[in-house]
Amino acid sequence: EAGVAQSPRYKIIEKRQSVAFWCNPISGHATLYWYQQILGQGPKLLIQFQNNGVVDDSQLPKDRFSAERLKGVDSTLKIQPAKLEDSAVYLCASSLGVRARSMDGYTFGSGTRLTVV
């Protein structure tokens, strides 16, 4: 079974520039998550999709971050304009659903490491 694919692996941008990350979840996984992991911290949920609808985006800084999941499959996360404090690893994860017994299929991608200078 193919895993969660993310690209790019690394990105370095200057502050105030824009950047986009892409995620392709495991086939058949209805739920997709974007997490931000700052160095030395655990991942923090930014946004959760169920198919192509948003379930939770309460911690997404909507003045600069946006995300979409077209057709309920691939997803993109965008930052515009970027700030220094956005430097982090952005992890995408997917799961079959949200019921407890499907949570052990909760799989993370390798992440995109963003450095804002």
Next chain:
Amino acid sequence: EDKVVQSPLSLVVHEGDTVTLNCSYEVTNFRSLLWYKQEKKAPTFLFMLTSSGIEKKSGRLSSILDKKELFSILNITATQTGDSAVYLCAGGGSQGNLIFGKGTKLSVKP
């Protein structure tokens, strides 16, 4: 506010030692407690716990959940240098979101 607290934040042991990692949680509509191992890349799944008092084992790793005390532990016996990693604990809510702790950084010296 939901939170997950892990302790210790870092730990250095020698090969062959046994370690216990701690995780306490306060998660609204709690459904499950998950443990992950994170080396340089993505967190990799170790265990999911949903019931109190039932130990889950995988080789030298084991974990148990106490839903009354809102607590879980991860044990690693006969540690090896390959166990060196950050171990993340996460509480799962009813919507599938995970609340992560800061992790415990384990270093196993030869």
